[in-house]
Amino acid sequence: MKIVLAEDNEILRKSLSFFLASKGFTVDQFSDGKEALNAIEANSYDLILTDINMPGISGMEITQYVRQSIGSDIPIIIFTSSGVEQTELDSFDIGANEFIAKPVSPAVLLVRINKLLNKRA
Amino acid sequence: MNNPQHPIPHNEPERLAALKRYNILDSLPNHAFDDATKLVAYICGVPIAHISFIDESRQWFKSEIGIGVTEVPREISFCQYTIMESEMVEIPDTHTNERFKDDPNVIDGFKIRFYAGIPLTTPDGYNIGTICAIDHVSKELNDNQRNALSIIAKHVINQLELGTKNIDLNTQKKIAQRAVHAKDNFLANMSHEIRTPLNAIIGFTDLLAQTKLDTVQRDYIESVQIAGENLLLIINDILDLSKIESGNLKIDEQPFHLKKTLKHVYNLLKVKVPKDIEFNLFLDAEMPEVVIGDQGRLNQILVNLTGNALKFTEEGEVTISVKKLEETEDRYALRFSVKDTGIGIPENKLKTIFERFTQAEESTTRRFGGTGLGLNIVKQLVELQDSKIQVKSKPDRGSEFFFVLTYKKANQAELVAEPLSGEHLHKLKILLCEDNVLNQKLIKSVIDNFGFELDIADNGEAGIALLSKNEYDLILMDLQMPVKDGYQTTEYIRNEMQLTIPIIAMTAHSLVGEQERCYAVGMDAYVPKPFKQVVLLDAIKTVMNKDSMPVQKRLVDLSFLEEMSCGNLNFKQEMIDLFIEKIQMEVTQLEEAFHNNDYDRVEKLSHNMKSSFDMFLLEDLTGCLSFIEKEAKLRQFTTETAEQLSLLRSEITEVVKILKEL
Numbered sequence: 001m002k003i004v005l006a007e008d009n010e011i012l013r014k015s016l017s018f019f020l021a022s023k024g025f026t027v028d029q030f031s032d033g034k035e036a037l038n039a040i041e042a043n044s045y046d047l048i049l050t051d052i053n054m055p056g057i058s059g060m061e062i063t064q065y066v067r068q069s070i071g072s073d074i075p076i077i078i079f080t081s082s083g084v085e086q087t088e089l090d091s092f093d094i095g096a097n098e099f100i101a102k103p104v105s106p107a108v109l110l111v112r113i114n115k116l117l118n119k120r121a
Numbered sequence: 122m123n124n125p126q127h128p129i130p131h132n133e134p135e136r137l138a139a140l141k142r143y144n145i146l147d148s149l150p151n152h153a154f155d156d157a158t159k160l161v162a163y164i165c166g167v168p169i170a171h172i173s174f175i176d177e178s179r180q181w182f183k184s185e186i187g188i189g190v191t192e193v194p195r196e197i198s199f200c201q202y203t204i205m206e207s208e209m210v211e212i213p214d215t216h217t218n219e220r221f222k223d224d225p226n227v228i229d230g231f232k233i234r235f236y237a238g239i240p241l242t243t244p245d246g247y248n249i250g251t252i253c254a255i256d257h258v259s260k261e262l263n264d265n266q267r268n269a270l271s272i273i274a275k276h277v278i279n280q281l282e283l284g285t286k287n288i289d290l291n292t293q294k295k296i297a298q299r300a301v302h303a304k305d306n307f308l309a310n311m312s313h314e315i316r317t318p319l320n321a322i323i324g325f326t327d328l329l330a331q332t333k334l335d336t337v338q339r340d341y342i343e344s345v346q347i348a349g350e351n352l353l354l355i356i357n358d359i360l361d362l363s364k365i366e367s368g369n370l371k372i373d374e375q376p377f378h379l380k381k382t383l384k385h386v387y388n389l390l391k392v393k394v395p396k397d398i399e400f401n402l403f404l405d406a407e408m409p410e411v412v413i414g415d416q417g418r419l420n421q422i423l424v425n426l427t428g429n430a431l432k433f434t435e436e437g438e439v440t441i442s443v444k445k446l447e448e449t450e451d452r453y454a455l456r457f458s459v460k461d462t463g464i465g466i467p468e469n470k471l472k473t474i475f476e477r478f479t480q481a482e483e484s485t486t487r488r489f490g491g492t493g494l495g496l497n498i499v500k501q502l503v504e505l506q507d508s509k510i511q512v513k514s515k516p517d518r519g520s521e522f523f524f525v526l527t528y529k530k531a532n533q534a535e536l537v538a539e540p541l542s543g544e545h546l547h548k549l550k551i552l553l554c555e556d557n558v559l560n561q562k563l564i565k566s567v568i569d570n571f572g573f574e575l576d577i578a579d580n581g582e583a584g585i586a587l588l589s590k591n592e593y594d595l596i597l598m599d600l601q602m603p604v605k606d607g608y609q610t611t612e613y614i615r616n617e618m619q620l621t622i623p624i625i626a627m628t629a630h631s632l633v634g635e636q637e638r639c640y641a642v643g644m645d646a647y648v649p650k651p652f653k654q655v656v657l658l659d660a661i662k663t664v665m666n667k668d669s670m671p672v673q674k675r676l677v678d679l680s681f682l683e684e685m686s687c688g689n690l691n692f693k694q695e696m697i698d699l700f701i702e703k704i705q706m707e708v709t710q711l712e713e714a715f716h717n718n719d720y721d722r723v724e725k726l727s728h729n730m731k732s733s734f735d736m737f738l739l740e741d742l743t744g745c746l747s748f749i750e751k752e753a754k755l756r757q758f759t760t761e762t763a764e765q766l767s768l769l770r771s772e773i774t775e776v777v778k779i780l781k782e783l
Contacts, residue, residue: 009732103735
């Protein structure tokens with residue numbers, strides 16, 4: 001299973017990658033939204049895991065682009081530390097499958113990822 | 122003249138230097154010159170007039186009417202000839218003038234028919250320019266007009282001289298100001314530097330005085346003590362003065378208890394009053410309890426004036442009185458007066474007593490001591506509060522010093538926030554461990570003033586005995602004591618008795634490393650002797666607040682990181698190292714962005730840093746960042762933002778320290 005991870009905080013990104021890799025996933029990690037989107041366009045992934053606020057473009061824009069321009073229904077999990085309710089509503093509105101508030105619990109993340117991937121399979 | 126193509130004065134280099142001195146070339150228009158030009162046109166009845174200066178290559182018009190250009194080449198100007206002369210050059214009709222009849226400016230250009238020009242001659246005799254009247258028709262000036270023109274020329278030169286003098290003056294003024302500033306800084310720094318070793322001298326002299334001495338030695342030591350204390354007074358005065366002069370002394374605007382302050386001054390000085398003198402404090406019945414102003418400075422002024430009054434009065438009375446003169450919606454005007462029945466001041470000295478290092482009689486210093494700076498400081502402190510000190514005096518009858526200060530009214534809320542009183546600390550019960558009887562007395566009176574209760578133990582052993590019998594809120598601990606010294610006592614209280622009661626160290630000399638040693642054995646604060654009451658009170662407040670909000674030793678929770686790293690210790694350490702490396706850099710960047718009011722960057726950085734704190738479950742710091750991020754989003758930083766930021770910095774330092782020790 002191949003996951004694309006977009007997160008600009010280096011420590012969190014590396015930790016999540018390490019964690020997911022330990023659980024058997026292949027993770028491509030990006031700190032810049034634009035680069036993540038380029039990779040999504042160029043490769044085929046099973047799941048997108050993205051932060052909202054990032055250099056380049058935001059996780060919201062990535063989601064919007066994937067759903068509208070690429071027309072893909074690849075599972076997307078958005079996580080963010082913005083505590084605003086509207087952000088969560090907006091995330092689902094533009095087509096994200098899951099919304100997780102930071103700090104992201106690794107166990108919870110794993111459960112959600114598996115749920116999304118199983119449903120699809 | 123050898124009919125030179127372009128006439129050059131024989132003293133041309135000096136002339137040019139003279140011109141440069143005035144810094145007039147290419148300067149902005151100035152109406153003093155414009156007025157002079159208008160006057161020339163008006164007096165001579167001509168359409169064209171100008172004031173111009175001639176440098177190496179051009180004639181530059183400082184002011185002109187009817188010319189319309191700012192400069193012309195020197196070689197085509199009429200005035201290049203005028204500056205060769207010492208008097209006015211007048212050409213009634215250029216068409217009949219051999220030199221000019223074929224000049225381009227005559228046939229063509231300005232069509233000059235009439236020209237009158239006077240050289241502008243500097244006081245040292247150089248013709249730097251001209252003042253001219255020009256017409257398109259031929260004419261002749263009468264004597265009055267010629268005379269007026271010469272007078273105007275002189276005025277123009279005066280104007281120029283004035284300009285350079287002003288520049289010179291300004292330069293001199295700046296130099297003088299810089300010198301004064303440097304002097305003040307020097308004084309302030311020196312006083313500070315001198316005070317530190319002096320405190321040690323006084324402290325050790327006190328210690329020496331407590332040892333076994335013979336009569337002669339005791340006499341010597343007492344002289345040293347008196348001299349040391351006088352020197353300290355002088356240095357403190359100089360420090361105050363230099364602060365005032367360098368503008369570093371700011372008048373506080375804080376609510377304070379006026380009556381309490383006055384009673385405090387009274388009580389402080391009461392102990393010094395000889396028994397033949399009646400010492401009074403008269404307060405207006407309508408005087409406000411609390412006002413907004415500078416309590417410390419009022420204190421200083423009154424102590425100084427009253428101290429003087431007591432010094433110069435051998436019998437009779439000294440009275441401090443305060444009267445409410447006026448009350449408006451938001452202000453009180455209060456008259457403060459210090460009156461004595463002392464030796465008085467001769468009328469011819471009434472003014473000079475406020476000057477530095479002057480006292481009414483030359484012999485005063487010898488007879489009464491003092492630095493001769495006190496009244497000058499008082500005068501300046503009163504003036505800094507927008508008032509004026511006044512004095513009435515008759516020799517042998519007494520003196521009265523008085524001034525009127527205007528204080529803002531304080532409301533109830535501000536009263537609660539009053540900073541310099543032990544009030545809100547309720548009635549603390551304090552234990553003092555101190556062997557010196559004089560110090561015991563001093564601290565007792567100070568603690569009484571604060572409104573606290575005090576028990577005294579002569580040494581550490583006795584202190585421990587009292588502590589096991591009674592409940593105390595805090596301990597003041599002298600370091601050098603017989604039987605059990607301050608360090609041993611503290612160690613015993615912390616280790617054997619297992620008590621967390623706040624302990625403040627008090628010591629007469631501040632040795633390097635002493636403070637660290639106090640903290641190391643478990644004391645909470647450190648007050649050097651001779652101590653200031655405010656410093657002691659602040660220390661008490663600090664440790665009591667610490668006590669009411671116990672500072673938890675921060676625990677860094679690694680469970681999250683451990684979950685993430687799936688038991689891989691190397692990866693865990695790698696992440697910790699990465700955090701330590703990044704977070705300190707990031708907080709520095711955040712501080713920079715904050716100081717530059719770079720809202721975008723602050724928002725981005727604080728948002729990004731949150732995820733790093735999440736890794737270590739540092740929720741309070743994430744909260745700190747959320748607050749800063751929110752403020753950045755709102756595009757306004759407040760003092761709260763700055764506080765959160767400095768909190769963040771210190772907490773990060775703590776976290777990093779803990780992480781490094783893992």
